Amino acid sequence: DGGITQSPKYLFRKEGQNVTLSCEQNLNHDAMYWYRQDPGQGLRLIYYSQIVNDFQKGDIAEGYSVSREKKESFPLTVTSAQKNPTAFYLCASSARRQVGEKLFFGSGTQLSVL
Amino acid sequence: KNEVEQSPQNLTAQEGEFITINCSYSVGISALHWLQQHPGGGIVSLFMLSSGKKKHGRLIATINIQEKHSSLHITASHPRDSAVYICAVSPGGSQGNLIFGKGTKLSVKP
Numbered sequence: 001d002g003g004i005t006q007s008p009k010y011l012f013r014k015e016g017q018n019v020t021l022s023c024e025q026n027l028n029h030d031a032m033y034w035y036r037q038d039p040g041q042g043l044r045l046i047y048y049s050q051i052v053n054d055f056q057k058g059d060i061a062e063g064y065s066v067s068r069e070k071k072e073s074f075p076l077t078v079t080s081a082q083k084n085p086t087a088f089y090l091c092a093s094s095a096r097r098q099v100g101e102k103l104f105f106g107s108g109t110q111l112s113v114l
Numbered sequence: 115k116n117e118v119e120q121s122p123q124n125l126t127a128q129e130g131e132f133i134t135i136n137c138s139y140s141v142g143i144s145a146l147h148w149l150q151q152h153p154g155g156g157i158v159s160l161f162m163l164s165s166g167k168k169k170h171g172r173l174i175a176t177i178n179i180q181e182k183h184s185s186l187h188i189t190a191s192h193p194r195d196s197a198v199y200i201c202a203v204s205p206g207g208s209q210g211n212l213i214f215g216k217g218t219k220l221s222v223k224p
Contacts, residue, residue: 042214105157
């Protein structure tokens with residue numbers, strides 16, 4: 001079945017540590033996105049990528065980094081510069097980054113700080 | 115003021131009831147999305163619409179562009195409909211980032 005796979009489901013970060021969240025899709029989609037979800041708030045865009053080897057900052061990119069070396073993969077690194085990393089992280093994809101394109105989401109990763 | 119407002123924030127219904135969730139927005143849009151977030155966290159796209167009305171099974175979504183308002187209706191609600199329903203808009207005229215509402219948490223009791 002085609003879809004988006006995020007791993008791990010739960011992740012714990014120690015002070016000063018970088019952690020990487022995995023996102024893989026087999027939908028052959030060009031566009032991929034990372035969102036952050038905090039309790040009682042709407043999803044906020046961290047980074048997006050429209051094509052391999054290209055990515056753009058979203059609304060809250062500080063303290064995060066991404067790469068897009070392969071079409072199917074868009075990993076997110078939460079760096080030590082992100083002072084409040086505890087949140088639910090969702091990866092999504094669409095065929096293209098255009099108005100009217102349906103979004104497909106992964107099942108999310110809950111990141112907590114030890 | 116948030117650009118996308120949903121009401122109510124929380125909703126409890128009895129099985130079989132007709133449910134309405136509302137979404138109001140303050141920006142010009144090209145499209146509006148209704149999403150469903152399951153208790154485990156995964157999100158599924160339910161509808162994408164830019165005018166009129168769409169229906170899928172027991173779910174109906176409507177939009178009034180002039181009034182900047184959309185509604186999601188669930189007929190004959192069932193406990194498996196319990197989830198968070200999220201409204202998101204695509205700002206008009208550009209490939210702008212989606213703006214998300216905070217969600218409506220629905221609980222349907224048997």
